[in-house]
Amino acid sequence: MNSSVTGKKEYKFSEIIADPVIKERFEKVRKYFFLRESTYDMTHRCNVRCEGCYYFAGEKQFAEENLDENSWQTLLEAEKERGITFVVLAGAEPSLVPQLCEVCYRTIPLGAIATNGLIHIPLHIDYKIHISVWGNDQTSLEIRKAKDMLARQIVNYQDDPRAIFVYTFTPVNIDQAREVTALLAQNGHKITFNMFSAPEGYQGHLRHDPDTLARTRQTMTELLLQYPETVVYSHYNIVAHTDPKGLHALYSCSYPRRNPLSDIGLGRSFRQYRTDLQWDREAACCVPDTDCDDCRHYAAGSAVVTARMYRHASDPESFKAWLDYVDTYLAVWVKDYTKGQNLCDRFIAPPSAEA
Amino acid sequence: MQNDISQTTIRIAQILINELKLDDVTPETFDPDLDLVDEVGVDSMDLATVALVLRDEYGIRIDEDDYPKLTTVRIIAEYITNKLRSDD
Ligand code: SF4
Numbered sequence: 001m002n003s004s005v006t007g008k009k010e011y012k013f014s015e016i017i018a019d020p021v022i023k024e025r026f027e028k029v030r031k032y033f034f035l036r037e038s039t040y041d042m043t044h045r046c047n048v049r050c051e052g053c054y055y056f057a058g059e060k061q062f063a064e065e066n067l068d069e070n071s072w073q074t075l076l077e078a079e080k081e082r083g084i085t086f087v088v089l090a091g092a093e094p095s096l097v098p099q100l101c102e103v104c105y106r107t108i109p110l111g112a113i114a115t116n117g118l119i120h121i122p123l124h125i126d127y128k129i130h131i132s133v134w135g136n137d138q139t140s141l142e143i144r145k146a147k148d149m150l151a152r153q154i155v156n157y158q159d160d161p162r163a164i165f166v167y168t169f170t171p172v173n174i175d176q177a178r179e180v181t182a183l184l185a186q187n188g189h190k191i192t193f194n195m196f197s198a199p200e201g202y203q204g205h206l207r208h209d210p211d212t213l214a215r216t217r218q219t220m221t222e223l224l225l226q227y228p229e230t231v232v233y234s235h236y237n238i239v240a241h242t243d244p245k246g247l248h249a250l251y252s253c254s255y256p257r258r259n260p261l262s263d264i265g266l267g268r269s270f271r272q273y274r275t276d277l278q279w280d281r282e283a284a285c286c287v288p289d290t291d292c293d294d295c296r297h298y299a300a301g302s303a304v305v306t307a308r309m310y311r312h313a314s315d316p317e318s319f320k321a322w323l324d325y326v327d328t329y330l331a332v333w334v335k336d337y338t339k340g341q342n343l344c345d346r347f348i349a350p351p352s353a354e355a
Numbered sequence: 356m357q358n359d360i361s362q363t364t365i366r367i368a369q370i371l372i373n374e375l376k377l378d379d380v381t382p383e384t385f386d387p388d389l390d391l392v393d394e395v396g397v398d399s400m401d402l403a404t405v406a407l408v409l410r411d412e413y414g415i416r417i418d419e420d421d422y423p424k425l426t427t428v429r430i431i432a433e434y435i436t437n438k439l440r441s442d443d
Binding site: 012013014030033036254261263264265266267268269306307308309310311313353 | 392398399400401402403404406407408410411417419420422423426
């Protein structure tokens with residue numbers, strides 16, 4: 001849409017990038033444009049069972065487990081050959097198969113492991129470790145059937161530079177984020193935020209509604225301002241993940257499951273391997289079996305929002321917001337990447353595809 | 356028109372070289388028929404950056420859905436030329 005219709009000034013990209021602060025941040029993040037991710041289910045076992053866990057939705061939980069290290073080695077070498085530079089090891093619980101995580105690390109040394117944090121992953125597997133938190137320990141006991149979860153996670157990963165806690169906001173734990181963040185801050189940990197995204201067909205009480213989304217937005221904003229050293233997030237992350245519309249409606253998801261293009265970007269490179277080392281293009285995304293209309297998952301956003309750089313290069317504030325998002329995503333996922341100060345401290349509306 | 360396309364081709368090659376820091380090639384020697392993804396290693400984020408520079412330079416918007424079609428410098432030059440013509 002042109003400026004005569006919207007009344008908004010049209011910026012050239014060169015004008016936006018002429019701001020030295022924007023330029024510096026853009027140069028910082030674009031060094032990581034080489035990252036090409038794929039994800040891998042390491043085992044179908046887990047030592048806890050959480051209500052609403054997307055791993056135990058759909059068919060992938062029934063894939064046979066391949067525990068043969070040589071098969072994994074062969075797969076990872078082929079992945080590297082294919083251009084994959086970043087691996088995400090996930091569901092069910094990768095800490096139960098550290099020997100397989102180690103094979104992956106030896107072959108592709110950039111990556112992250114999603115874990116419930118109850119079993120410590122050996123230090124020499126030097127991936128980023130995402131420790132999932134679903135509320136305070138009372139709530140964890142109810143939803144995850146595990147005692148003293150947060151206390152155990154904190155001890156297991158004390159002073160571990162790989163660790164970041166990922167707090168999943170559900171309708172029932174919004175207020176508890178305050179006590180959890182305070183406790184993590186006291187212990188010198190970092191926290192980022194995730195949103196419960198319903199598995200397909202899930203109609204339980206953890207599904208968000210407009211009211212819980214608005215309350216989550218308010219709580220995230222408070223915590224971001226109150227704990228700038230602890231909370232790894234930005235105003236634009238809050239916008240993207242608490243909008244009543246899901247990520248797919250806002251940005252058009254770029255994962256193969258929703259993206260028919262197979263020539264470039266995630267549509268070309270992304271695969272989601274199951275425990276039998278097979279993958280299926282129709283199901284391939286970072287959170288398979290999630291209901292796309294309800295998808296606000298942090299892992300999905302990392303790729304989906306980042307891919308829409310062009311749309312955000314419409315004016316300096318939108319581009320700053322996008323840079324904050326990418327800076328956050330890199331700090332959450334890439335070990336040794338240090339997040340800068342957020343450049344945009346207000347809510348910017350997501351741009352339309354016409355931007 | 357042929358001449359326009361060849362000038363555009365050189366200019367696009369120059370932009371690619373600058374943005375992707377391809378130090379070992381010049382715009383004049385850049386093969387306009389190289390596959391940008393398979394042979395030059397360009398991916399969607401690189402292409403988005405190049406698309407923004409082209410937006411500045413030619414005043415045209417490159418649809419995100421068109422990225423996969425833009426497989427070579429020559430094809431990008433044709434795409435731009437066609438867009439400019441259809442905007443006339
Ligand atoms: S669940 Fe989310 S990440 Fe997966 S295809 Fe749907 S919108 Fe994309």
